[in-house]
Amino acid sequence: MLTDAQKSEFADKGYVMMRGAVAPSVLQALLAQLDVWVEESRGHETNYDFDTPNGKARFDLEQGHSATAPRLRRVANPVDISKLYQTLLFEGNLPEMVADLIGPNVFFHHCKLNNKFPGANTRVEYHADHPFDPHTNDDGITVLMFLDDMDEGNGCARLVPGSHKERYTHFRDGKFIGATDPKLFDTFDQRAESLEGKAGDVCLMDIWTLHGGGPNLSSDRNRRMLIADYRAADAFALVAPAVPSRFYRKIVAGEPTHVARFREGTMEILEPYPDDSFFGLQEQITADGAMQ
Template identity: 85%
Template sequence: VEYHADHPFDPHTNDDGITVLLFLDDMDEGNGCARLVPGSHRERYTHFHDGKFIGSTDPALFDQFDGRADSLVGKAGDVCLMDIWTLHGGGPNQSQDRDRRMLIADYRAADAFAIMPPAVPSRFYRRIVAGEPTHVARLREGTMEILEPYPDDSFFGLQGQQAAGEGAGEAVQ
């Protein structure tokens, strides 16, 4: 998985949010664990190339990020909370017999409204888990890149990769 932040996939009126990664399997470098770039949540990187949303940062920056990144190593049941702007990616699974599955959930502030419908519909979308619902959006000052809706229900297709669970040799449409 190439280096990316989660907010550009699902832009909201403000960026108060976290991504939760629940490890369903043990994770280490051998099975391609996630790698996080510390401090990157305070930086902004485009996910566009030649005017098209590519679902990752500029590949020319990957070596720089590799030099800064920490491996997210843990046991099944461990949880990682990260800012929605934290750059993260992961290497290929080099093991022959170990999965690296994660349950991924995003949580946003109640006053953060989506700029566009989510690419992956969910019955939990806009469900309030703490605080009170509101009809008033809080806006983050500044500018934001807006992607065109993409046909894939996964960022793997945007990055030109096979989605998890697809057999080798199957083309990603």
């Protein structure tokens, strides 16, 4: 499914864009379901639905959320509660794209919906995905699916090309903070590319690629994104999944295996963090990089 040029771009930059990968009718259905969840959130004042594998809230609310101005910023593993999202992420072209890069054997790890409302304060500091879920090897892809048109005006993601070949600690003073050293943020800003595109575009990103994103400063534009994580079938977890799904390790391409493949080297191992999502974890970082 991917051309040689696209595979080469992924190997060089740590990500590649697949334009128009999701049909408009599918997008419409995904957004309709998300709208239902946003409406339901009006009836809640704090994070809710703890019927999840690790007992953390499925629905994460941003500060300032209210019945009249809902701020549902994340839905953890919508596949666990929606057949529509299961079909999208387990069948069709998405698993095929991932298998082209890390296959032939691939399993689904987890997914989440991120929602930046107009004027939302949520920002994401630079981080890679693998430190949150270290495995015996690092053949993994994070799929970033645009549910809205995205640019810098509504807080699009920013990716650091080539950073998948580098390694940065996500710890400070012995504690996992879910981000790189804040003193490096300016350097990454200078290197980063804004991931702009249209609704229906998909970015395939290496799990070591550094990425972040600013708040949605627009007055009337949503910035909704579906994020799905896939791993090679011979990658086995070194810690419990940070965002566990009841479909964790579901084979979506190829065949399962009971033989783990190891990548030589060293790796930092996090302790499970208590926050319902990594937004709460990152919010502990102050401007000078100290922990609150």
